[in-house]
Amino acid sequence: MQISEVDPRDGELLRAWHDTYATAASHERPYAVPWQYEEIRAELLEPGLRRRYSVHAGVVDGEMVAVGELSLPQLDNTTSASLNLGTRPGRRRHGYGAAMLEHLEALAGAAGRTLLNAEISYPYDASTSADLDFATRRGYVVGIGDVMRVLDLPADDESLDRLAAEAAPHHEAYELRSYEGPLPDDVVGSFAALNALLEVEAPTGELEKEAMSPDVAALREEERVRTAQGRSWTTTLALQGDEVVALTVMGTSVHEPHRCYQWGTLVSRAHRGHRLGAAVKVANLRAFAREHPAARTVFTWNAEVNSHMVGINEQLGFRPVERLAELQKRTGGPRPATTPPAAPPS
Incomplete structure (x- = not known):
């Protein structure tokens, strides 16, 4: 899988990213509230004093199969980063989510961020979910539980x-x-x-x-x-x-x-x-x-x-x-961002 940052001035690419993002975020979630395309685009076009925000696309054989978001606070919490990722339904369990997570973590590390934040939504009547298990297996710890x-x-x-x-x-x-x-x-x-x-x-x-x-x-x-x-x-x-x-x-x-x-x-x-x-x-x-x-x-x-x-x-x-579970992971420090290998096993 090839991962690259999406240029918000490339409308066609950003719309493809948004379609993948919204589809992944809404999968089996009747109350999902993904941001709309125009909201994402405006956020990306204004770098901002408070944070640096970027979105990333994972492509396999011309198809966008995974997406990621990275937010880096600039005025406070300057050792932390917030990460979000999604995989298109039907392309899960091929390691694409793991590859995107590794990439985002590497970018955060290269920016000197050692405290990683993530949020995962799951059904109200469930005690866990596949996404939550995915995160905890990779070192993320639930800090607090919220209810929508x-x-x-x-x-x-x-x-x-x-x-x-x-x-x-x-x-x-x-x-x-x-x-x-x-x-x-x-x-x-x-x-x-x-x-x-x-x-x-x-x-x-x-x-x-x-x-x-x-x-x-x-x-x-x-x-x-x-x-x-x-x-x-x-x-x-x-x-x-x-x-x-x-x-x-x-x-x-x-x-x-x-x-x-x-x-x-x-x-x-x-x-x-x-x-x-x-x-x-x-x-x-x-x-x-x-x-x-x-x-x-x-x-x-x-x-x-x-x-x-x-x-x-x-x-x-x-x-x-x-x-909604709010999670954090403490890492060992900066490391260079690299492109993960194609389709690693999940």
């Missing part, structure tokens, strides 16, 4: 009214504000500071993670890339004076307006106990629904052990549909 939940829209108004009413007496000292699209300058810095803690304030289990950089320029760049991807998003903040103390964000895209995503929700540690998580989620869900009436399904992920946030989501009407 979905909410059918429109949400139940009585449930939203009840949650908002129960929360209201506890957050009278705070102001709730909702925004569509890029945040105004007067709140973006405080938002960036709190948002940077998402990776370490949410449950992480045994995962090794650092807080993200609160770089406002990087955040503004991310907003521009989202717009180029055809995405739109709604943010609700809780403020005490000028300080953002709670946040939540939902997003959708012009490519799949019926689908939307609960991105991040976080309450500052110093301001917990005021029902701010429930307050901002209810307010944001309502604001989002007004701006995006075509949305029909919300997707969200929570750590199984995050009982507080799971409880709020269940009160909103979310139901579990799939599991």
Whole structure:
């Protein structure tokens, strides 16, 4: 198998890559949510301050049989890399996935990355999967287990009214504000500071993670890339004076307006106990629904052990549909990237 990086300016090749990626990601997964072609392309064309992102194709006899993604953080977590791979159904169990993984690991090692991150989805009622077994046999360790939940829209108004009413007496000292699209300058810095803690304030289990950089320029760049991807998003903040103390964000895209995503929700540690998580989620869900009436399904992920946030989501009407394992592998250090041999045994 010949593996090469895909040039995003080569539309034909990138579309072939995306077709293989989406087919592999959606195989036997009724709730799969692969990125759309335009979203991938826009991400690749904007190198970005926060990360370097590349996609890779594995070809056998002119057929693309495997794909890979590699993400290298640039402002924080600079010894880590995130990897994702897929093999076209019907071409599995020929060693193509193993070859792609070896290639991505080599690229990460050559970039000085020694902590590798991966995510694997599998059925909600299963304890493992072939993909999860594949990863653990190659040294990846599950650090935490998440659950994907979905909410059918429109949400139940009585449930939203009840949650908002129960929360209201506890957050009278705070102001709730909702925004569509890029945040105004007067709140973006405080938002960036709190948002940077998402990776370490949410449950992480045994995962090794650092807080993200609160770089406002990087955040503004991310907003521009989202717009180029055809995405739109709604943010609700809780403020005490000028300080953002709670946040939540939902997003959708012009490519799949019926689908939307609960991105991040976080309450500052110093301001917990005021029902701010429930307050901002209810307010944001309502604001989002007004701006995006075509949305029909919300997707969200929570750590199984995050009982507080799971409880709020269940009160909103979310139901579990799939599991997600977050894995890491610690490697020995840099090594040169090489093209793996063709079709090694699995």
